[in-house]
Amino acid sequence: xxxxxxxxxxxxxxxxxxxxxxxxxxxxxxxxxxxxxxxxxxxxxxxxxxxxxxxxxxxxxxxxxxxxxxxxxxxxxxxxxxxxxxxxxxxxxxxxxxxxxxxxxxxxxxxxxxxxxxxxxxxxxxxxxxxxxxxxxxxxxxxxxxxxxxxxxxxxxxxxxxxxxxx
Amino acid sequence: xxxxxxxxxxxxxxxxxxxxxxxxxxxxxxxxxxxxxxxxxxxxxxxxxxxxxxxxxxxxxxxxxxxxxxxxxxxxxxxxxxxxxxxxxxxxxxxxxxxxxxxxxxxxxxxxxxxxxxxxxxxxxxxxxxxxxxxxxxxxxxxxxxxxxxxxxxxxxxxxxxxxxxxxxxxxxxxxxxxxxxxxxxxxxxxxxxxxxxxxxxxxxxxxxxxxxxxxxxxxxxxxxxxxxxxxxxxxxxxxxxxxxxxxxxxxxxxxxxxxxxxxxxxxxxxxxxxxxxxxxxxxxxxxxxxxxxxxxxxxxxxxxxxxxxxxxxxxxxxxxxxxxxxxxxxxxxxxxxxxxxxxxxxxxxxxxxxxxxxxxxxxxxxxxxxxxxxxxxxxxxxxxxxxxxxxxxxxxxxxxxxxxxxxxxxxxxxxxxxxxxxxxxxxxxxxxxxxxxxxxxxxxxxxxxxxxxxxxxxxxxxxxxxxxxxxxxxxxxxxxxxxxxxxxxxxxxxxxxxxxxxxxxxxxxxxxxxxxxxxxxxxxxxxxxxxxxxxxxxxxxxxxxxxxxxxxxxxxxxxxxxxxxxxxxxxxxxxxxxxxxxxxxxxxxxxxxxxxxxxxxxxxxxxxxxxxxxxxxxxxxxxxxxxxxxxxxxxxxxxxxxxxxxxxxxxxxxxxxxxxxxxxxxxxxxx
Ligand code: SF4
Ligand code: SF4
Ligand code: FES
Ligand code: FES
Numbered sequence: 001x002x003x004x005x006x007x008x009x010x011x012x013x014x015x016x017x018x019x020x021x022x023x024x025x026x027x028x029x030x031x032x033x034x035x036x037x038x039x040x041x042x043x044x045x046x047x048x049x050x051x052x053x054x055x056x057x058x059x060x061x062x063x064x065x066x067x068x069x070x071x072x073x074x075x076x077x078x079x080x081x082x083x084x085x086x087x088x089x090x091x092x093x094x095x096x097x098x099x100x101x102x103x104x105x106x107x108x109x110x111x112x113x114x115x116x117x118x119x120x121x122x123x124x125x126x127x128x129x130x131x132x133x134x135x136x137x138x139x140x141x142x143x144x145x146x147x148x149x150x151x152x153x154x155x156x157x158x159x160x161x162x163x164x165x166x167x
Numbered sequence: 168x169x170x171x172x173x174x175x176x177x178x179x180x181x182x183x184x185x186x187x188x189x190x191x192x193x194x195x196x197x198x199x200x201x202x203x204x205x206x207x208x209x210x211x212x213x214x215x216x217x218x219x220x221x222x223x224x225x226x227x228x229x230x231x232x233x234x235x236x237x238x239x240x241x242x243x244x245x246x247x248x249x250x251x252x253x254x255x256x257x258x259x260x261x262x263x264x265x266x267x268x269x270x271x272x273x274x275x276x277x278x279x280x281x282x283x284x285x286x287x288x289x290x291x292x293x294x295x296x297x298x299x300x301x302x303x304x305x306x307x308x309x310x311x312x313x314x315x316x317x318x319x320x321x322x323x324x325x326x327x328x329x330x331x332x333x334x335x336x337x338x339x340x341x342x343x344x345x346x347x348x349x350x351x352x353x354x355x356x357x358x359x360x361x362x363x364x365x366x367x368x369x370x371x372x373x374x375x376x377x378x379x380x381x382x383x384x385x386x387x388x389x390x391x392x393x394x395x396x397x398x399x400x401x402x403x404x405x406x407x408x409x410x411x412x413x414x415x416x417x418x419x420x421x422x423x424x425x426x427x428x429x430x431x432x433x434x435x436x437x438x439x440x441x442x443x444x445x446x447x448x449x450x451x452x453x454x455x456x457x458x459x460x461x462x463x464x465x466x467x468x469x470x471x472x473x474x475x476x477x478x479x480x481x482x483x484x485x486x487x488x489x490x491x492x493x494x495x496x497x498x499x500x501x502x503x504x505x506x507x508x509x510x511x512x513x514x515x516x517x518x519x520x521x522x523x524x525x526x527x528x529x530x531x532x533x534x535x536x537x538x539x540x541x542x543x544x545x546x547x548x549x550x551x552x553x554x555x556x557x558x559x560x561x562x563x564x565x566x567x568x569x570x571x572x573x574x575x576x577x578x579x580x581x582x583x584x585x586x587x588x589x590x591x592x593x594x595x596x597x598x599x600x601x602x603x604x605x606x607x608x609x610x611x612x613x614x615x616x617x618x619x620x621x622x623x624x625x626x627x628x629x630x631x632x633x634x635x636x637x638x639x640x641x642x643x644x645x646x647x648x649x650x651x652x653x654x655x656x657x658x659x660x661x662x663x664x665x666x667x668x669x670x671x672x673x674x675x676x677x678x679x680x681x682x683x684x685x686x687x688x689x690x691x692x693x694x695x696x697x698x699x700x701x702x703x704x705x706x707x708x709x710x711x712x713x714x715x716x717x718x719x720x721x722x723x724x725x726x727x728x729x730x731x732x733x734x735x736x737x738x739x740x741x742x743x744x745x746x747x748x749x750x751x752x753x754x755x756x757x758x759x760x761x762x763x764x765x766x767x768x769x770x771x772x773x774x775x776x777x778x779x780x781x782x783x784x785x786x787x788x789x790x791x792x793x794x795x796x797x798x799x800x801x802x803x804x805x806x807x808x809x810x811x812x813x814x815x816x817x818x819x820x821x822x823x824x825x826x827x828x829x830x831x832x833x834x835x836x837x838x839x
Contacts, residue, residue: 014764014797018774047349051741051799054348055766060332061348061356061741062322069337 016041017049018056026057031067035074044075080116080123082161084108085140089129092137100137101126103154122161171237176244182235189230189241190218198243201252201281203369204318205231208668208683209327215318216255217281221245253285261292263370264313270371271309275679277369278316296341304352306531307360307376307524307675315345315372321364328668330643331474333358345372348741357477357740359642361470361666362524362548362675375524375676379555381545385516386429393516394504395425396496398436399586400522400671401549403692407678407685408553409563414688416696419568421520424556426569434575436519437582439496440594442714443467444581444705446731447489447591448598449722451661455634460485462637462652462659465591466735467491469529470666474642476738479649480767480804488732492585493519493526494535497542498730499575503718512538518545520552522586522674525666534733548676574710580611580697581705587690588640588670589616589623592663596627596636597704604630611703617694619669619686622648624659640665640673737804740766757794758837763809765800772823773808779826780834792838812837 020037024030034057038049045068054061068074084104088097101124104110108122116123132138135147141161146153172179175193186192187207193200203215213232220230220241227248230241242248260282267273302310319336322345326332333356337344347356365373385391402418411417422433451463466472466487475482490498497517505515519526529535530543547555556563570576581597584590593613601608615625616636621644626635637659639645645664651657667673672689673681702708719727762768762777777795784790801809806820812833821829 014774015778048797048799050349052764052769055769060326060335062332062335062346063326065348065350066335066337070339 013042013046013049014052017052021053021056028057028059031057031059031064032071035064035068039074043079043081044077046078047076050076078116078120080120082122082142082164083125083140084122084157084161085125085127085130087128087130087132087136087138087140088126089133089136091129091133095136097126097137100139100149100151100154103151104139104158107154107158173235173237174240176242182237184235186235189220189228189233189235189239192235193220193230193241193243200230200243201277201284202231203277203316204320206320206323206367206682209320209323209367212319212323215316217252219248219251221248227251249285252281253287256282256285256287257290258292259316260287260290262294262296262313263316264298264311265290270314271374271377272368272371276371279370302352303376304354305358305360305376306354306528308353308358308362308365309374309376310353311372311374312344312346313372314370316370317343317345318369319345320367320369321345321373324363324367326643328641328643329359329361329363329666330641330646331357331359334364351741355741359470359473359477359666360525360528360675361642363667364675365524366675366677366679366681375548375550376527377551378527378545378547379551379558382518382547382555385518385544388516390514391516392431392508392510392514393429393518394432394434394500395430395518395520396434396436396439396493397421397425397520398493398522398671399440399583399590399693400674400677400689401520401552402696403586403672403689404522404677404685405549405553408550411564413685414690414692414695416692419570420563420566421552422571423566423569424552424559424561424563425520427561428555428559430518432572433569434496435571435578435582436492436496436521437578437585438575438708438710439499440467440492440582440585441579441705441708441711442495442499442731443489443492443585444591444594444598445711445722446495446727447487448595448602450487450489451595452599452602453723455632455660462635462662463487465661465663467585467591468665468667468671469523469525470642471645471664472735473525473528473738474645474666476735477740478646478766480737480807481653482649483735483737483805486735488728488734490535490731490733491526491529492582493521493546494529494542494733495731497530497535498537499714501537501540501542502730503714504575512540516545517543518547519543520549521546522549522671522677523667524548524675526676548674550676550678553678574713577702577708577710579702579705579708580700581703582708583696583700584693586671587693588619588665589638589663590670590693591665592616592636592638592661594705595661598706599634600627600629601704601706603632608704616663619683619690621668634661635659636661636663638663640670641668642666737767737800737802739800739802741799757792758834759794759796759813760834761796761798761801761811763799763801763803763807764797765804765807767800767804768807768809771807775823776808776810776821776826779823780830783827783830784834787835787838789835789838793834 020034024033039045050064054064068076086101104124110117110124130138137149139146139149171182173182201217203217204212211232213229218230219227220243222228223240299312322334325334333347334345337346347353365375385393402416403414406415406417407413425433454460454463464486466489500517505512527546530546535542581594593616596613597611616623616638621641623638626633639648669686673686763773784793801818803809803818808821810819810821
């Protein structure tokens, strides 16, 4: 079984955020580094944390939220520990990417209408061209690229991903 | 000094170097360039591209963001400019809910006006976003994101002028939007309902919540006795809606119009402003004698009151406990007049006409009621009254003025100047000086507190005692002043606060343009009325004297406290957030300790208290018996850091030094 500790310990999380703010300071210019550090810690920017940051740094909440949604590097939705990106660009699409996506969805038990498992173990994203069209359909798991992926590969990729938990 | 020139449309124009931008130079020549995002009172954003001019090389540049320089040559209305401008408008309209015929802003909408002027007849583009929900959560304003053109005017207004920062841009590219924090309904964030964002929004994206329907209904209900009050600032602004001179007094025409609509009684809120003066100045004098709770802050502005409730828990006891004139009026009518006239509470319908959107919110506050009926049943703004007048087909221009009903139609000049920044302070001085010195006050004009500057200060020596006053308007200015007061850099005895720049005359419910130029004229209008009034001091208003004789006895009596005073409570800045310790949520035999990490408590060190409690729990080996939660604002800010224990209703205030004591006395016994 994989362990999913992160969000279940909100108070320890606050301690972390407080530490981060202490490290970067409360100048307005510190906002982006602070958000980066928080995102690094939780893999997304929880609303309570943004509100907390706004308070601690004396910046309006709307502005903090604006910054958090402006940069593509930030996410305000929870993301899983592992990120699986399946390319659905033109090349991958014609070579059956949508079936691969369905298969991942099923095998990873991602609920309908969501992209992340409830236990925040894994997030499945579709991206619009990874620039690996020669390898279509292409999949990236936690930064590692797999090419010419078929149904059997999906199962294998998932096993590899789970094994990495024990390292 | 040599003269400097630039060329506009092949014409030489002299420039002084003091012009803020090319736009100003061109406008000074009498040429109009359209703008969405440029306002002289806000910072320059330069995003809407409406204000483009063409330079020598044929480039289009935003005239609002360009400084004039000697030798520059620009053209203002070339074909290229016109075509581009029309295309931008088309793009904006493609993403715009084009229900102009039913839109509140119709007739006052800059987008509509420009589209007509530029001859946009057809929109060639398809909308790029799905339509979004309209936010009707607020008692005062309505936000329709489908009409937003992303000019950012409201964002800058709310943060630069009001210092609240409710609205902000989110996302980017095609998904960019202007929303309250976390895309929450606006009633759930720190909005104070001032309506300044509505005043400045060029389209129907932000509008005043329409309450005219309620009023029409009451007017047509034969059982209802409809009592209308008209606030001071309305009379000097409503004329603008009918192209009359700004600042002239249209009170009596407004009365005539309301009577035509079927109102049973029409009175003047200045009368209850007189009552407020007497109550508030008496309260002030008592505080001066006792030397406590000073400075006294005024409490007649509901935008400011909400701001204080959300941001200044430490100052709430300094706020005057007096209700605002609107609510005093409501209370007098529901609690006194109705009984006197034998009108059952449920049949009396009080309508107020206000320059202010926050008054709508104030009227709905649960404490402002009698026998579970709101003291003020409906609040309409100046622009809503104008709309009703037009709807009824009344020719305002030709209307014969009508007089107010008696006895509450009589008021002093002091009650009238309430509508402008400095007016409340001056009215209170006219009372306080006379009481303190025991002599009749002959010079009633306190010019030191007049004018539309954001902050005015004055010291008056009254009978050997120095009384220090500050008069502030605009919440960003207020915020700065409060910071200084907190740091003890300044100290006052009396502080008048109005959320809107210039006071009520610049309220969010006033006609647009609501700029410094119009405010100056409106303010002058009120002082003119005061100058002409026969009675200038609230205490000399015979109706007020009578009210005390028949009902209230003396200022600040128990009767007065019951009817005319109120209390304040800390309010959450943001709704619907709680951080739960999910893993342990089901183990409900545990004692739940919720520690507030909301703004105020955070600043007072709630975080350290929480840390220490967790440490203590560990030390005592009871970690698994208690569950710690962080919550946002327990609405107990002045006693914070606040802690709630399980379902115990009491909210504890636990200072850092008291943590151990709290743990021993409150937590430990419950575990055992
Ligand atoms: S009503 Fe006032 S406080 Fe609320 S969003 Fe508009 S400007 Fe800001
Ligand atoms: S809501 Fe109005 S003022 Fe605000 S950005 Fe949109 S159009 Fe501009
Ligand atoms: S008014 Fe100049 S860019 Fe908007
Ligand atoms: S911030 Fe309001 S009770 Fe803590």
